[in-house]
């Protein structure tokens with residue numbers, strides 16, 4: 172059969188039911204194969220949308236996402252989502268078209284060195300030189316993307332090779348001698364970790380996105396409850412442990428709670444699980460958790476001792492390791508009251524410094540209150556896809572995620588324009604659940620064309636713009652760290668008072684119901700009505716303009732010097 | 736609170752970063768013999784900000800496998816990080832950070848030295864002492880091939896430089912561990 176038809180067979184064999192993409196000359200043969208393939212192909216409006224949608228799908232479902240783009244400009248438009256997937260360890264296979272082999276390296280029309288351009292941003296990549304290798308390559312690409320520490324894999328396919336007639340046979344084995352992720356964890360180290368946990372007086376469990384990726388949330392909960400430990404999660408780990416919960420300290424890091432950051436600061440033992448000590452977590456490295464010993468559980472050995480030397484390293488899959496750690500811990504019959512003083516100290520911080528904000532004086536809508544209203548209206552059951560900026564941090568702080576895979580954001584790369592397309596993928600992956608995009612007036616304009624995709628697929632995605640007329644997060648930094656020299660952060664200075672563009676009209680142009688909310692009194696009811704109505708909605712909420720995200724650890728500062 | 740407008744001094748920058756040097760490391764890396772693998776390896780060094788000192792690549796007794804010998808300077812911690820990051824490359828099969836005392840390392844160098852009548856024989860004598868080989872003699876220059884440890888090659892260089900070194904080329908080290916174990 173044609174190589175491109177074999178691609179479709181391979182995708183079906185991998186259990187793929189939906190893909191996201193954009194056609195062009197170099198992948199025309201592939202698009203021809205889509206006609207009869209019986210695979211749901213979603214036509215996005217920009218290749219970045221395809222990549223982020225595939226990420227959203229993967230993050231919501233735990234399956235491998237798939238995105239297609241043509242050569243040259245199509246492939247370069249995929250570079251951002253590829254890097255984004257790398258930073259957040261999202262399993263996505265990207266298929267890029269390439270010019271015909273005889274044109275390779277000649278600066279041919281729409282030629283770009285996709286393998287070269289993406290090399291620092293991929294987990295692995297393949298340039299197809301022999302079309303007979305396609306079935307094996309695709310199977311191995313899915314295997315690499317989805318196992319170990321997940322990540323993006325690129326398959327670059329020259330146009331001429333995609334039309335060749337090849338024998339197709341399903342591939343089920345993998346032959347990758349250089350790729351053997353370790354998953355089981357060393358029993359001796361697990362025992363050591365259990366002992367350390369049993370003797371610690373001020374322990375903290377610090378869980379990251381790896382717990383979500385590894386589907387180890389249940390196992391994490393069991394350990395935390397068995398030990399009565401305080402737990403905090405990273406931005407990527409939200410939902411790995413249910414919030415609110417008595418043992419939950421809230422998120423940690425730059426905009427985390429004081430309780431979480433102070434607990435890390437005073438801890439004598441920190442057990443990091445699927446978390447990588449990112450600089451947004453540690454602040455000033457030399458002053459991070461100065462009294463603590465570290466247990467570090469991660470499937471990627473390169474993460475262990477990368478930023479913080481681990482005293483007890485455990486390489487492996489959290490889902491396999493955590494139950495054994497819990498068993499070992501239980502067997503030690505550690506006494507619970509040893510943690511009483513520690514909990515008392517934590518409770519004092521929690522009482523003294525709850526997450527809070529000042530209500531608006533002038534009847535304006537506070538952005539934080541919008542997140543709280545979304546939480547109430549959805550009963551905490553929605554998938555929240557955020558963009559990047561202040562609204563992202565408020566979505567992390569004021570929506571309490573009860574389960575993993577309900578919080579989808581671009582954590583590592585911080586990509587504005589991520590939220591809307593990611594919601595397309597998430598909604599398709601989990602169609603029964605309400606999917607909400609929380610975005611800013613800046614971020615939404617980075618991939619707003621995907622409203623067309625939402626209309627075309629008739630997806631009931633609810634878009635909520637926290638419209639402050641600013642690149643709010645940048646404004647916040649200019650206010651705090653650049654002496655209020657506001658340089659190019661105001662986004663609606665055209666035409667006087669009213670914000671522009673007129674998002675309601677814009678939504679209307681895309682055939683999506685748009686509405687504007689300006690009344691704090693009716694905010695919750697308005698949102699409830701908008702969410703209850705069938706189909707997509709685009710909700711422009713005019714919020715108070717100068718709000719800041721607090722608390723905050725200023726860059727380069729230590730946790731105990733939090734402000735706000 | 737930090738004042739972002741404050742200029743960082745270069746010293747502070749150095750103190751904050753990983754600009755450290757430690758002992759020299761010789762990494763022996765077995766990789767799949769496939770296109771682009773060397774780019775992946777060297778690209779990883781670029782991205783992580785490491786400076787490769789020397790690099791040599793060649794086939795092994797197994798045609799599917801090539802060996803990269805790579806030397807670099809670095810403090811222990813970053814080297815550990817480099818090795819772990821290299822391990823993540825799908826085409827990398829095996830890495831060994833060779834212990835200097837347990838390793839046989841060799842480099843090959845060609846020296847083109849300018850000569851006149853009398854100095855020609857001086858250079859030939861020098862080459863002999865270093866067990867080098869004279870591989871070309873011209874009217875005004877002579878080419879000597881030296882194989883050996885780095886220190887030997889560097890010593891030879893110091894000796895012939897005053898004569899007028901027209902050109903010199905070094906391959907970078909290749910290394911293999913002593914004893915029966917495979918590298």
Ligand SMILES: Cc1ncc(C[n+]2csc(CCOP(=O)(O)OP(=O)(O)O)c2C)c(N)n1
Nearest residue numbers: 560561562585587611612613614642643644
């Ligand atoms: C593609 C991209 N460009 C620039 C940035 C830098 N950046 C981070 S937050 C931000 C402002 C976001 O503004 P908006 O989407 O309106 O959200 P707000 O902070 O106002 O909630 C910018 C420009 C980024 N993260 N991504």
